[in-house]
Amino acid sequence: MAASPGAGAAVPDSPSRREQILGVAAQLFARHGFHGVSIADLGAAVGVSGPALYRHFPGKEALLAEMLIRISEHLLAGGQERAAASDDPREMLAALIDFQVDFALREPELIVVQDRDLANLPPEPRRRVRLLQRTYVEIWVDVLRRINPDLTAEAARIAAHGAFGLLNSTPHSRTRAGTAEVAALLHRMAWTALTNLTPAESRKA
């Protein structure tokens, strides 16, 4: 009955179904919130019904956990990669902004779910996600402090969170404008904000 060929085979956990469930769940969670989507809703949205999901995930919370852990792992890996690609902290910052804005434009639902439904995670995966997020933030903090050595760690952290809020605003402005222009605008805003954190000096390049 499955639409995709080979989906019903006896291969250990058909990967496409899992991905499909995770993708549809992200969209539904983003729209209605974790508690606003029932297992039955989720099953119906992928074309199966209700308890079939337990063949792929041990429970609803485990599904959310995998989703959020994937997101933060993806962001951390991308951040580390961008940060290692250059020695110039300004180039690193530009690459980090590019990476974040691309993600925010490509996957706005994941942005929404990640910070809205983190609280609905069981303690253990929540700690995991928090650690990954903190590590990702530290990449930004280090770059910002290399660009501006006068910056305290705490100020850099606040600035980084502010930049995330700015770049992750994509879900709030449903636009049909070309994503390239939106990306350029958000990149520019983040860049000017983050490279002028202190009143006057610390600019020469």
Place this chain on the structure above:
Amino acid sequence: MAASPGAGAAVPDSPSRREQILGVAAQLFARHGFHGVSIADLGAAVGVSGPALYRHFPGKEALLAEMLIRISEHLLAGGQERAAASDDPREMLAALIDFQVDFALREPELIVVQDRDLANLPPEPRRRVRLLQRTYVEIWVDVLRRINPDLTAEAARIAAHGAFGLLNSTPHSRTRAGTAEVAALLHRMAWTALTNLTPAESRKA
């Protein structure tokens, strides 16, 4: 039995209880989400138990509705006031940023609830809140376009949402730093981002 004097009187709807409920509900909703807080939890948090809340609100959704409508009305009123206080669009923008950052620092729970639980509102109050929010955004859009006439309305809207994301990042950076320094930093970031939206010119004052 009530702790506050005069709280049990036959005065039409003791106002303190309502305010207390709304305040506690904001904190609980911010931490656990609308669906993550039961009527019993909410009652226990204010010292009464369960169904007593129905003496003050017709239902759980109505409580959320009043909360969100209050927030967006407060923001809109404040924005209109700031925008009317000057003729210079740059002064207006500075006043708007001040207002928003003050609110975001003073009431981070309301910031969280407003954009997280809007989807849990019944259709009618949701439309109301959306309209109020849109009107508030338009204030910012007008100011931004007066500062930079080259800006399209859509670009200005994206920039405004980005600025909100930046300024409303306060719940994400739990800081014990002085709020004055945080406010100054966020203000500066928003200001530099919003006054450099286009590549080169359009600056002279």
Place this chain on the structure above:
DNA sequence: GCGATTGGTTAATGATCCCTAACACATGGG
């Protein structure tokens, strides 16, 4: 060809939750 595994079904269970009902009690105006 066959049997174990994978992925699906419907029915049932136990918990939780919003809300209503029925009742209690203090207070303040007439």
Place this chain on the structure above:
DNA sequence: CCCATGTGTTAGGGATCATTAACCAATCGC
């Protein structure tokens, strides 16, 4: 003095939901 009103209580109903149970079809390794 008394009754109407505001505010609280506990008990229960009806709905929803996550999860488990029991069962079934198809497929791949052998």
